[in-house]
Amino acid sequence: MPLRLERQENVSGLRLALAPLLALVFTLIVGAIMFVVLGHDPIRAFGIYFVGPLLDPYTLQELVVKAGPLLMIGTGLAFCYRANRWNIGAEGQYVAGAVVGSWLALVTHGTDAGPWVLPAMLVMGALGGALWGLIPAFLRVRFGSSEILTSLMLVYVAQLGLDYLVRGPWKDPDGFNFPQSVTFDANAVMPLLMDEGRLHGGIILALVAVVVATFVLGRTLVGYSIEIGGSAPRAAAFAGFDERRVTYGVFAVSGALAGLAGIIEVAGPIGNLQPSISPGYGFTAIIAAMLGRLHPVGIVVASLVLALTYIGGEAAQISMRLPFDVTRVFQGTLLIAILAADVMVRYRVRRVEGTSHA
């Protein structure tokens, strides 16, 4: 007897809100089974994993530091994904922004250039990311090439470009030939927000981006044209929205936010250019965007949850010797559970009757 998924109209808001909660409960159950199989007390493990990091002011800061780039990139990706443009290359735009912004920090190094350096670096970082994002947009508009492939491949181009720079022309001359730039001057690093810890000004910019994006996507004609262009391209064309402009626009915004996240990270927690400046933020942000249902506020929550799984995972490694892979399993389970819960809320399963009945 075949089964069929049927889309349900008028799903209530309550059910939509409950879906992620349901997914979380499911993940916790799977997690508990996993901990028992690994020979650990699941309650203690959950305490260390999910609750411990929320009780210590230091790890709370770290949670925000880790979630910052995720929510900033994820918010930009929401523009693309709502418009049905699949930018998979935020990681590359992040690197491009970091490289372009860092250029200024390196040429002004040791010159006592003044307080304008950091703001200018941030602007250049956003521009660099936007330009890198516009390449796949151009290729799609001009040649119809798949932006999924081109944006992804440009990640490797950006990473190798960074690699070349820090091993070649931008290498610290006093660094024994090791591949990294000089450490940025004080006027080129993000100000810290607290006396102790690593919380820096970047999080304020990230939150500004979230507020602006919420407004633009929800309350303006631009947001509407993105939404319509994604869900009903023909209707959008009849309404006079230019598909090409939407493509360029969403890639520019998404690239700019990824680039900004990149330069903030380099000018913040890292402090100089190195061959590896991202633990995959650009890719993890895709998960954050999807988990947050492409809504900026949802993405903030999703980024914090993802950050918690990383930091809790490290705490569990340190105090319980749980392997790193447990973190990965958690993240994967959570993602699958949320996607599954989504389907179950929005669709219902119906048995399709055989031919013998009328």
Add this chain to the structure above:
Amino acid sequence: MRKIISMAVAIAAGLGLAGAAATGALAAEKLKVAWVYIGPVGDFGWTYQHDQGRKAVEKEFGDKVETTYVENVPEGPDAERVIEQLARAGNKLIFTTSFGYMEPTLKVAKRNPKVFFEHATGYKRDKNVSTYNSKFHEGRYILGQIAAKTSKTGTIGYIASFPIPEVISGINALMLGAQSVNPDIKVKIVWANSWFDPAKEADAAKALIDQGADVISQHTDSPAAMQAAEQRGVKAFGQASDMINFGPHAQLTSIVDNWAPYYIERVKEVMDGTWKSTDTWSGMKDGEVVMAPYTNMPDDVKAFAQATEAKIKSGELNPFKGPIYDQSGKLVVKEGDVLPDKDILSMNWYVKGIDDKVPGK
């Protein structure tokens, strides 16, 4: 439903904290020592050997120490958080075992002046930060000699990781060793741009074999290249640990990193209160670089390798003893001179005969 969940979470938090507090009280007299690893402890290479060192510390000091580690920590912004967490968890001595942890280690060390830090393969130190590394190039000179005596095609394959001085000096040492046997020997290099990427390492090995290399050497951390060599019936050298189980017919020998003596010594110094910030660069003589048994080679080659090993240990032979020419044919080290340590540690040029360009140069 919501209420039940929040209650469950609250109970979980309470139990978790109580558990943590109890272990904390018990561990008050133990010295807590931590390691930060770039790869998984099961990489059977670099990280595996560091973890063997950690286990040796546990064995040596028993219940006087409590060790912990965090694996798969990416170089970059995450490393600082992990190191800080370890310091906050009460560890008094922290070993950070990859080059990219250098700046994060220094930053955390500044904030935690009472914790001692040890950074492997770096060059920046502080009052409470030491650096340590091994003279792996000594072993690579022997590999070069064995390869030149074993190879029928006259071509050695080399899977390199990143073009940093340690890797460049390894390639040069291997070439100088090989040239001491056969001046016309060739080395083909593939850059994996990774320390640990088994699929890429295996591909690199296959590509090198296809290009005529019949002895494979590697500066990457997994046994994938050894397995590829075993499959294709060529010879190979292991890296960091003895990889004979992965290439019973392929492995000639392996440079084994033996960190145990250093780790035990440093832990003891912290216990005795004599720990000082130092820069340690030990080699074969100190037992930190160990050659795995010489296998799958004729007896005369084995005897030759053993003789070289003895000469390096006694100091009679130094791989970077002149005359050494660079690729352009310029004399860099005069006859009878020895390349100073600082020049080896910042090496960014190839010796004559290597048909490759240092990436990024």
